[in-house]
Amino acid sequence: MNPATDITTETEHITVLLPAGRLPLAIMDEVHQLTVRYGLEVYLTTLQNLRLLNVPKTATTEIRARLAALGAEFKAPGRFPIPRACVGGPHCNLGLIDTKAVSARILARFADRGHTKAKLKLALSGCILSCSGTRTSDIGIVATRNGYDVYAGGKGGPAPKIGRRIKKEVTEAEMLAAIETLIDFHDRKTGTKQRMAKLLGDPDFPFAEV
Structure with a gap:
């Protein structure tokens, strides 16, 4: 199981890493579009990351790819912790x-x-x-x-x-x-x-x- 995606029955979440708590505008714009399209929620975590909630499992690959194309990186096992x-x-x-x-x-x-x-x-x-x-x-x-x-x-x-x-x-x-x-x-x-x-x-x- 990838810790960046917390699996439930039909949905999961995706955690986008935000170094120094900064959210690049291109990623923010894409997140807004994805949120509107898929009815997602956005949670800003206590570790200063951005978590997309209620992501349909059928859309996970597309959403990750669209964000990765803008330079987004995701929570994953073994990553060096962002301060x-x-x-x-x-x-x-x-x-x-x-x-x-x-x-x-x-x-x-x-x-x-x-x-x-x-x-x-x-x-x-x-x-x-x-x-x-x-x-x-x-x-x-x-x-x-x-x-x-x-x-x-x-x-x-x-x-x-x-x-x-x-x-x-x-x-x-x-x-x-x-x-x-x-x-x-x-x-x-x-x-x-x-x-x-x-x-x-x-x-x-x-x-x-x-």
């Missing part, structure tokens, strides 16, 4: 970085990664207010005036946990290296899926709290 990002600078007067650009560089760094195990979530915040939930994500990146803070092991849900800060005021290159180390560690220690919070107590965890 949930706040709007960042210059659109927020508190934003210290362009979160769209930094998110793109994170995704470019890991574009050739063959497979990333679930259930990792990344978040990127342009300031310490952490509007994107950086402290309650498996890996959280927070911009400060002197570099990046990196958090690991946060989670939401019924038993939320605040992540552990494992890097303080580091460069972007050091931040990217920390993400890679964390994901490689998660991959070694995980069978199919696991939250990073469960690995904080592992004796091999690669970072101390700072």
Whole structure:
């Protein structure tokens, strides 16, 4: 079963990935046309993706093809997680970085990664207010005036946990290296899926709290 399509009796859903929460106008226009044609609903997810609901199974292939032709990518097993990002600078007067650009560089760094195990979530915040939930994500990146803070092991849900800060005021290159180390560690220690919070107590965890 493809997790991008949640199968019911006659309909399913399709999840379109939106890096940095941005919805390209061409895709938005096509989604509008498809929604009118097939009577779909549009749901904007908490992970900043776009989900088409009530997609007739007979139309799934056509809808995916029409969106893919415009550059749309879809949720699928093993994909590197797109960071949930706040709007960042210059659109927020508190934003210290362009979160769209930094998110793109994170995704470019890991574009050739063959497979990333679930259930990792990344978040990127342009300031310490952490509007994107950086402290309650498996890996959280927070911009400060002197570099990046990196958090690991946060989670939401019924038993939320605040992540552990494992890097303080580091460069972007050091931040990217920390993400890679964390994901490689998660991959070694995980069978199919696991939250990073469960690995904080592992004796091999690669970072101390700072």
